[in-house]
Amino acid sequence: MAHLIEITDPADPRLADYRDLRDTQLRKALETEHGLFLAEGEKVVRRSVQAGFSPRSFLMAPRWLDGLADVLDGSDAPCYVLSEKLAEEVTGFHVHRGALASLERRPLPSVESVLEGARSVLVLEDVVDHTNVGAVFRSGAALGFDAVLLAPRCADPLYRRSIKVAMGAVFQMPWTRLPDWYDALPALSRAGFTTVALTLADDATPIEDAVAGLDKVALVLGSEGHGISPRWQEAADRRAIIPMAAGIDSLNVAAASAVACYVTSHRRTGG
Template sequence: MPGPQLIEIDDPADPRLADYRDLRDVQLRQHLEAEHGLFLAEGEKVVRRAVEGGYTPRSFLMAPRWLAGLDDVLSAGDAPVYVVSEALAEEVTGFHVHRGALASLQRRPLPSVDDVLAGARSVLVLEDLVDHTNVGAVFRSGAALGFDAVLLAPRCADPLYRRSIKVGMGAVFALPWTRLPDWHGALPDLSARGFTTVALTLAADSVPIEEAVSGVERLALVLGSEGHGLSDRWEESADRRAIIPMSAGIDSLNVAAASAVACYVAARR
């Protein structure tokens, strides 16, 4: 097998590095990645999982000391491997790439809801989470605790944004997911498909999560945004409403922590 296509670059303005510029500028990156249909993976494990998950690399950006660990991945296709010093990588990306490896990969068309739900017994449904870190953490909890898929409301943060992928340790590559085309009717549609929709919310008729998921065969666990939680529409149209019982006058957890607790309980129903 031929070795990877290594290209050494020492000019931070080199146009071939365009995919990797200004990674801290969220708005710029969202525009760039949507326009060019790409996303970035960071770190040896995550880059490997992205490629093994079937995403096609556009290119790799590597510090020399990380080449050996990813040699099989770099050699498997014909994407160029841009080899740069760690100082130059930091200058281009805007932060210290302490994991030493970045890849730019092609996005794929999102699958249909039918395809994502085929054979699924437990799914997560996210409404308007705006923090990429939280989205990545929820994917990680779902994958680790046996959920089969994730559905995102139209305004939910991008799970293929670099920080989402990094926090989720590449779980987005292992867990089927898509965006819901119809926000208003999303939960009734899931009910019609045979799922019991259980919304985590502080509503007056909420019951403890263990009780809400007991006996449920096909579960859709519904989580709301970081600020105001679920919209009135989703809260009211869920089949059941649930809480995680709290102590010490605390009424709720961060959505990432809540997802871990709820997924753990749901996996043991």
């Protein structure tokens, strides 16, 4: 069972994992150096532990101890108990969900193992906003996608905000980073996937037509600013667009992913 430790000093050095969460650059450096990530909220904390990640520690307001008693009973990590006011001093924001956990990262799996048995995968190129990455994971999980592949410069799915927006979907969907950006799409084609890039290119066809009849689909989404790079647009097997009403040319990547995932998950397959 987790060892409950009452904390009265917000400067307590044992709370280092949770300090100054508003400072994104500081958090990235700390999490990279120590190989950790944070989960926030009862559901997300529970899902992260159920997914097999090892807790380093927990930080909780007293009112969450009963609700997460089963999670705490199954761990020997320390649980720091402090008031919500003190938690806010430590983290730098109002911890309205009242529960945090610091967990050990695991080595990323190979692309081959993530793709094993998959028929519908999402491929993200340079999606740099943590909220958008979390939203894409949530859409993919909700609409039956099997895995997510991320180009090297994509935001971290295990950053606290990504996890929170994804509602823990980052723990249930297999994912990894692509080691080779330049030839990533041709490699997926060789693995039997038809790569379908969501783009405003002149030769893009409606998403319903682009995915119709396909067995294995890799749906490719680009960055928040310029979209998919010229290299990936050229390398994709097909280019697709979500038809828009007059005056609007596109959706943001989070909304576009939800629409495209829905259409792709309902495609007619070729058998």
